[in-house]
Amino acid sequence: MKNFAYTRPRSLGDATEAAGNDGAQIIAGGTTMVDLMKIGVLAPETLVDITGLGDLEGHAVGTDALQFGALARMSKVADDPAVIEAFPALSEALWKAASPQLRNAATLGGNILQRTRCPYFRDTAYAQCNKRDPGSGCAALDGGKTSHHAILGGSEACVAMYPGDFAQTLVAFDAQVMTRGPGGTRTIPFAELHLLPGDTPHVETVLEPGEIVTAITLPRIPAMANSHYLKARDRESYAFAAASAAVGVEMDGDTVRDVRIGLGGVAATPWRARAAEDALRGGPLNEETAREAGRIAFEEAVPLEGSAYKMPLGADVVAGALLTVKSRIGGE
Template sequence: MRNFVYHSPKNLSDAIDAVTESGGDILAGGTTVIDLMKIGVREPSALVDITGLTDLEGHEIGADSLRFGALARMALVADDPDLVTAAPALTESLWKAASPQLRNVARLGGNILQRTRCPYFRDTAYAQCNKRDPGSGCAALDGGVTSHHAILGGSSACVAMYPGDWAQALIAFDAAVHTHGPGGRRTIPFADLHVLPGDTPDVETILKSGEIVTGITVPVVPALKASHYLKARDRESYAFASASAAVGVEMDGDTVRDVRIALGGVATTPWRARAAEDSLKGKPLTEETAREAGRIAFADASELEGSAYKIKLGADVVAGALMTAKSRAPGGK
């Protein structure tokens, strides 16, 4: 780890100035940036520690929307009993994301911006990684091990998987991200925040230089209460997803009025499965239709040598999550 300048701004304006002027990285929980600095993947000239900006902490359950500060701790949000009832997919995705120690440190704003766990990105012994060193190639696609790589949204330059859990629940329920930067404030639909790798895998979001995430809002809809986050992983104890699904349903008797399906562990960005949603709207939700929705969710998957298993696994996860969500809907069984 090389030397760097440390800034501890007292307000948001000072934080924006420090990030803009130094070109450094933002430090919140530090569970990603410090790791990457230790292994030599990131060598920022400065760290701007925003943990003192207490205005960015906390969360609120409103009648029309849920509001989360960017510095709200994962643990406090995941363990809120009112939120467990109002939005189970949100709390389950946080609870299943990391150990208690990490959840007590990690912040929500940093969680949605975490970097990939692709081993070729995180191990600088591998020279080929277009995400870490643009134009160098992709070791995964050049004969590498691909069992934990993306089968949706990849390109000829990168198939690194987006690793987060909470993001799937956010994209499923039309969340918005609020930011403040040199150009002022703006609100970004969560679905627009992350970008596909294309030819520039090193560009992961549409955030501008000096722009800081300040909060996240989620509209309250009936499907949010009847929701579920299901995660399949190599081991039960806080591993990254091999496949996951954040889903929610609103039922009109036996018929699906609204359904939300987002996929994790299988794509280069948080992934909304809209074709799968469309296959269910206006129809009964049964084991058969849930499994068909799962198959549709992966119809466009591009399997790699080591990742073909994710197609069937992912479809099963979608189906299982849908049936659990149905059981949480009024009159569901």
């Protein structure tokens, strides 16, 4: 690990100023940053520790919205009875991520900005990685193993998969991200926070240098209460998703009034399955329509040889999540 300077600002203004310097990186829980520094993927000159900024901690479940400070810990939010009642999928997504030790340390703001787990990005022995070294090529696309890569949103430059769980609930339910940077504050729709790889996979978000995520908010809607996060993975705990779905449903009798579907484990960014949602709204929710929605969710998938299994698996996960919610609501 390369030597680095360390600073712990006392105010948000000082933090944004320090984070805007060349070679600076923000650290909070450190569960991703320290890993990447150890393996030589990142070598910041300065770490800006924002854990002393108490205003960024805490969370609240209100009648109109849910709000989470960027420094709120994953485990604390997941275990909050108010969160569990208002938005079960969010709690489930957090509990199914990482390990107890990591959930106790990791922050929500850091979680949504975690880097890919693509083995060619995280192993510097592979010279070809456009995300780590722009213009070097993509080892996955050049004959590498692709079983854990994206089938939605990839490009000719990169097929790395976004690895998180929590983000799928945010993209499906219209979350917004509040930030503070050298230019002031702004609110970013979560669906616009992450960038598709295109020709510049090393540019992963719309955040500017020195810009810090301060909070995450979600409008409280009926579909949140009838929600579920389903995750298919190689083992039951401490494994990233091969395919996952965060879904929520609002019924009007036997008719779907509103439905939300976020996909994980299959895309280059947190992914909203809008076409599948449109197919369900205004009709019944049963096994036939749930499976058709799962199929539609992956109509535009572009799998490689090693990742083709994600299409039927992902469709089954979407259908399974929807049917689980329907069983909780009751009815035919």
